[in-house]
Amino acid sequence: xxxxxxxxxxxxxxxxxxxxxxxxxxxxxxxxxxxxxxxxxxxxxxxxxxxxxxxxxxxxxxxxxxxxxxxxxxxxxxxxxxxxxxxxxxxxxxxxxxxxxxxxxxxxxxxxxxxxxxxxxxxxxxxxxxxxxxxxxxxxxxxxxxxxxxxxxxxxxxxxxxxxxxxxxxxxxxxxxxxxxxxxxxxxxxxxxxxxxxxxxxxxxxxxxxxxxxxxxxxxxxxxxxxxxxxxxxxxx
Amino acid sequence: xxxxxxxxxxxxxxxxxxxxxxxxxxxxxxxxxxxxxxxxxxxxxxxxxxxxxxxxxxxxxxxxxxxxxxxxxxxxxxxxxxxxxxxxxxxxxxxxxxxxxxxxxxxxxxxxxxxxxxxxxxxxxxxxxxxxxxxxxxxxxxxxxxxxxxxxxxxxxxxxxxxxxxxxxxxxxxxxxxxxxxxxxxxxxxxxxxxxxxxxxxxxxxxxxxxxxxxxxxxxxxxxxxxxxxxxxxxxx
DNA sequence: CGACTGCTTGAGTCTGCTCAATAAAGGTGG
DNA sequence: CCACCTTTATTGAGCAGACTCAAGCAGTCG
Numbered sequence: 037x038x039x040x041x042x043x044x045x046x047x048x049x050x051x052x053x054x055x056x057x058x059x060x061x062x063x064x065x066x067x068x069x070x071x072x073x074x075x076x077x078x079x080x081x082x083x084x085x086x087x088x089x090x091x092x093x094x095x096x097x098x099x100x101x102x103x104x105x106x107x108x109x110x111x112x113x114x115x116x117x118x119x120x121x122x123x124x125x126x127x128x129x130x131x132x133x134x135x136x137x138x139x140x141x142x143x144x145x146x147x148x149x150x151x152x153x154x155x156x157x158x159x160x161x162x163x164x165x166x167x168x169x170x171x172x173x174x175x176x177x178x179x180x181x182x183x184x185x186x187x188x189x190x191x192x193x194x195x196x197x198x199x200x201x202x203x204x205x206x207x208x209x210x211x212x213x214x215x216x217x218x219x220x221x222x223x224x225x226x227x228x229x230x231x232x233x234x235x236x237x238x239x240x241x242x243x244x245x246x247x248x249x250x251x252x253x254x255x256x257x258x259x260x261x262x263x264x265x266x267x268x269x270x271x272x273x
Numbered sequence: 274x275x276x277x278x279x280x281x282x283x284x285x286x287x288x289x290x291x292x293x294x295x296x297x298x299x300x301x302x303x304x305x306x307x308x309x310x311x312x313x314x315x316x317x318x319x320x321x322x323x324x325x326x327x328x329x330x331x332x333x334x335x336x337x338x339x340x341x342x343x344x345x346x347x348x349x350x351x352x353x354x355x356x357x358x359x360x361x362x363x364x365x366x367x368x369x370x371x372x373x374x375x376x377x378x379x380x381x382x383x384x385x386x387x388x389x390x391x392x393x394x395x396x397x398x399x400x401x402x403x404x405x406x407x408x409x410x411x412x413x414x415x416x417x418x419x420x421x422x423x424x425x426x427x428x429x430x431x432x433x434x435x436x437x438x439x440x441x442x443x444x445x446x447x448x449x450x451x452x453x454x455x456x457x458x459x460x461x462x463x464x465x466x467x468x469x470x471x472x473x474x475x476x477x478x479x480x481x482x483x484x485x486x487x488x489x490x491x492x493x494x495x496x497x498x499x500x501x502x503x504x505x506x507x508x509x510x
Numbered sequence: 511c512g513a514c515t516g517c518t519t520g521a522g523t524c525t526g527c528t529c530a531a532t533a534a535a536g537g538t539g540g
Numbered sequence: 541c542c543a544c545c546t547t548t549a550t551t552g553a554g555c556a557g558a559c560t561c562a563a564g565c566a567g568t569c570g
Binding site: 181182223224226227230245246247 | 525526534535536
């Protein structure tokens with residue numbers, strides 16, 4: 037069995053070093069500022085433009101008829117929202133807190149990507165990462181406990197947006213509410229609160245008060261929590 | 274709120290009418306026959322070729338260190354397995370029952386897709402569908418009950434591989450075991466069995482004995498079960 | 511015709527949800 | 541700048557859906 041390195045999604049270069057190919061999009065798109073919870077697109081809308089996050093955070097979500105909601109992805113600065121070849125958006129998108137995006141007409145983008153192989157390559161990579169991320173999260177939602185999901189989530193955020201702090205402790209700002217974290221992880225907000233408290237109790241993290249993120253105090257321990265198993269320490273067969 | 278039509282993934286043309294662009298792949302790839310549970314690729318393997326399913330079914334999966342498994346996708350004839358721009362496979366793949374695939378070196382494919390816009394277009398579409406499918410399933414795993422997941426799954430299979438039978442009842446062969454269905458839906462196999470029995474008791478489906486699929490007896494009812502809510506019929510606010 | 515694998519069904523347990531009450535922040539307007 | 545109101549987080553109690561463990565029963569394949 038080979039599961040060693042692949043249990044967390046990898047985001048080579050989303051926030052840190054925005055790729056040269058994508059950067060040119062920022063110059064041709066229309067900038068739009070979003071208030072907290074303002075909608076960028078609805079699920080099923082015809083998809084004639086897509087967006088690149090400039091600042092803040094955007095959540096992509098799906099919902100059931102009776103109001104249950106599942107956040108399908110968080111988009112941070114540099115990420116592309118609404119990538120699809122299809123006619124309609126597969127998910128709705130709204131701002132988490134204040135945010136700004138740059139909207140590019142899909143037609144214009146196609147044209148550009150035909151001209152620039154670099155841009156084209158970057159788009160494929162972005163699609164690829166979106167698939168990998170979604171599938172990674174299928175494992176979380178299908179097979180992991182609340183504590184494990186939280187640990188995975190915090191490590192993901194740390195790798196994507198966390199500040200360096202390579203002395204063992206790393207500050208991880210979390211712009212979204214615990215309810216939104218719950219909608220991302222398939223948990224009730226109360227469970228998120230409890231799981232966070234539990235991780236803090238174990239000394240893996242410190243919770244910022246008032247809640248605005250966490251500090252990873254013991255990354256090793258957090259990584260271990262990523263796969264600790266549902267039941268108490270049960271031996272491997 | 275607009276959630277009407279988008280709660281199930283749509284697979285425009287996977288089995289029925291394989292696209293002309295992709296078909297040419299079958300001529301240049303090496304055909305490989307797989308025994309039940311034979312592995313096609315391991316998670317993390319370097320991804321130098323990908324595969325098109327010719328017959329049978331292939332499962333793509335991820336696993337945790339302690340052996341829990343999540344099937345990320347089922348691939349039916351005509352589907353592409355292991356599409357990625359990245360260096361390594363994001364998931365392992367193995368045959369469900371007997372299967373055959375056609376393996377194409379990635380390098381060769383790149384070349385072809387540069388020459389043929391039709392093929393290129395088809396590949397983008399396939400990627401797109403893979404994303405949409407994965408995200409759809411995030412909603413299932415994060416927010417739906419066992420019965421709901423089963424109903425969604427059966428409808429998905431019906432739309433992808435089911436035989437016509439548009440007189441209200443449709444035969445849906447299920448080549449995979451209930452354990453595998455469980456690994457796909459994030460459920461224990463016993464729960465799958467119970468949920469199936471429950472749907473049959475409600476008259477939505479008939480279960481083929483010995484287990485090899487179901488017959489959709491009342492599609493309407495099955496679709497309703499797709500979103501019935503965790504708790505007993507609770508009114509919408 | 512056995513041995514094995516896969517499905518069914520039951521009993522009991524547990525994780526995570528719901529409901530509820532309280533507390534702490536943040537935003538607003540006087 | 542403060543009182544007020546809203547939103548978000550915390551914590552407890554109880555419930556329930558799904559899991560585990562276990563036994564029994566086909567059906568299949570050597």
